[in-house]
Amino acid sequence: MTRLLAAALAALALVGPAAAAAADRPVQADLEAEIVCPTCKTTLDQSSSPIATRMKAYIRAHIAAGDSAAEIKAQLVDQFGPAVLAEPPKRGFDLLAWLLPLGALAVGAVVVAALAWTWSRGRESAGGQEENGLDPDLERRVDEELARYDD
Amino acid sequence: MTGRAKTVGQSIAIAAVIGLLALLVWKLAFGDGQGAAGALAKGENPVAPAFTLSRLDAADGKLSLADLEGKAVVVNFWASWCIPCKDEAPALQKTYEQYRKQGLVVVGVDAQDFRQDAKRFAKRFGITYPIVYDGSGSTLGKWGVTGFPETFFVDRTGRLVGERIQGGIDAERNREAYAEGVRLALGKQQ
Numbered sequence: 001m002t003r004l005l006a007a008a009l010a011a012l013a014l015v016g017p018a019a020a021a022a023a024d025r026p027v028q029a030d031l032e033a034e035i036v037c038p039t040c041k042t043t044l045d046q047s048s049s050p051i052a053t054r055m056k057a058y059i060r061a062h063i064a065a066g067d068s069a070a071e072i073k074a075q076l077v078d079q080f081g082p083a084v085l086a087e088p089p090k091r092g093f094d095l096l097a098w099l100l101p102l103g104a105l106a107v108g109a110v111v112v113a114a115l116a117w118t119w120s121r122g123r124e125s126a127g128g129q130e131e132n133g134l135d136p137d138l139e140r141r142v143d144e145e146l147a148r149y150d151d
Numbered sequence: 152m153t154g155r156a157k158t159v160g161q162s163i164a165i166a167a168v169i170g171l172l173a174l175l176v177w178k179l180a181f182g183d184g185q186g187a188a189g190a191l192a193k194g195e196n197p198v199a200p201a202f203t204l205s206r207l208d209a210a211d212g213k214l215s216l217a218d219l220e221g222k223a224v225v226v227n228f229w230a231s232w233c234i235p236c237k238d239e240a241p242a243l244q245k246t247y248e249q250y251r252k253q254g255l256v257v258v259g260v261d262a263q264d265f266r267q268d269a270k271r272f273a274k275r276f277g278i279t280y281p282i283v284y285d286g287s288g289s290t291l292g293k294w295g296v297t298g299f300p301e302t303f304f305v306d307r308t309g310r311l312v313g314e315r316i317q318g319g320i321d322a323e324r325n326r327e328a329y330a331e332g333v334r335l336a337l338g339k340q341q
Contacts, residue, residue: 038263038288050233051230051232051263058265080287081287081288083287114156118157
């Protein structure tokens with residue numbers, strides 16, 4: 001029984017790091033979706049151009065060699081420039097590509113909120129006028145009618 | 152206050168629309184999107200777009216088109232994965248060897264390619280003329296390159312002459328234009 005337990009523990013010790021390494025290993029399909037073919041400007045998974053085919057083979061070879069996704073991307077950027085990344089890096093001038101849509105969204109939200117506020121205020125004041133501001137002529141006639149009943 | 156906000160909003164929207172229209176008009180009027188090749192096709196002889204790129208055959212060397220001032224230059228855009236580039240490579244090397252003493256330089260611009268693949272290509276075809284590496288393809292737009300291979304001719308004053316050759320220089324349809332381009336670049340009388 002003790003032997004069995006020891007064997008199971010040893011197997012776990014061996015399998016644990018291997019499983020963790022497999023989980024960290026980059027996936028070919030993921031990288032193909034994150035890298036742009038320089039001639040056709042689509043991601044590699046959408047292209048079968050000669051350079052896209054060559055880049056897929058490069059990725060495959062470097063995954064097999066044990067390189068991480070970040071390392072493979074860095075190597076491709078070194079060869080083809082930053083435009084090879086489907087998502088621009090979150091630094092420097094490229095950061096604008098991330099910030100501008102968020103900024104536009106924020107400005108849009110503020111504009112919509114301001115319009116909604118203006119609209120609701122307009123309705124309120126219009127409603128208030130309806131409640132408080134009776135036509136003077138009508139008011140006079142109502143007063144006359146009420147006075148006649150009093151008499 | 153509400154009326155003022157409304158006016159400001161309308162002004163911004165109108166300004167944005169006018170800006171976009173102006174951009175469209177400018178693009179249509181001035182941005183033909185064909186680079187130097189477009190001007191060449193119209194019969195003009197534009198100054199060859201400048202470049203400074205790392206040499207494929209030197210670890211840290213760079214080559215600038217300006218360095219070749221006074222020489223006739225055949226600029227060939229290529230990539231190792233391009234089939235017609237393989238076919239024309241011996242003819243380009245032959246041109247270089249034949250006219251080198253007359254002051255002609257062939258410059259290969261390897262673009263959108265792996266550096267190592269390009270080096271293997273140069274070794275395989277025994278290329279001795281200078282090759283520069285443009286992995287990102289930064290020069291292609293300025294020259295108006297739309298595919299590989301493409302070849303341009305620069306005369307001794309730095310202007311583009313002859314025709315832009317699309318496809319292999321050894322192809323039957325391009326041979327005459329290629330010979331004429333070399334002749335014009337060298338400044339020879341017919």
